[in-house]
Amino acid sequence: MNKIEHIGIAVKSLDISIPLFEKLLNTNCYKTESVESEQVNTAFFNTGDNKIELVADLDNEASRGVINKFISKRGEGIHHIAFDVTDIEAEMKRLVAEGFVLLNEKPKKGADNKLVCFLHPKKTNGVLIELCQEIKT
Numbered sequence: 411m412n413k414i415e416h417i418g419i420a421v422k423s424l425d426i427s428i429p430l431f432e433k434l435l436n437t438n439c440y441k442t443e444s445v446e447s448e449q450v451n452t453a454f455f456n457t458g459d460n461k462i463e464l465v466a467d468l469d470n471e472a473s474r475g476v477i478n479k480f481i482s483k484r485g486e487g488i489h490h491i492a493f494d495v496t497d498i499e500a501e502m503k504r505l506v507a508e509g510f511v512l513l514n515e516k517p518k519k520g521a522d523n524k525l526v527c528f529l530h531p532k533k534t535n536g537v538l539i540e541l542c543q544e545i546k547t
């Protein structure tokens with residue numbers, strides 16, 4: 411894995427948290443994007459070589475979304491750590507051989523022009539790990 415690409419933070423409301431993180435990081439949110447495959451809204455901030463991604467459920471009122479489920483169990487806060495990889499399929503194969511459990515069998519289209527795959531936190535000390543590979547166009 412090349413580096414931490416971003417840290418994902420689960421929030422209840424992007425409307426509240428975007429201005430908060432703009433103040434905190436002293437930089438503007440450069441992109442917001444809905445990710446249909448995950449049913450989430452995301453907002454991105456550059457922090458040097460790495461990024462912060464805020465994630466909220468698509469519908470703020472949807473109590474059954476994955477993010478609200480996470481928040482009801484653990485509160486708002488760090489949701490996942492994403493690592494940049496060069497070849498996501500090779501990395502997925504390597505991790506499966508090492509006994510890790512993938513949450514999706516095939517890479518899927520994530521936010522911010524990435525192919526992504528998540529690892530089950532039960533095999534990673536409770537930390538949700540995301541692999542991401544830039545989609546070259």
Ligand code: ZN
Pocket residue numbers: 416417418463490492540
């Ligand atoms: Zn992410």
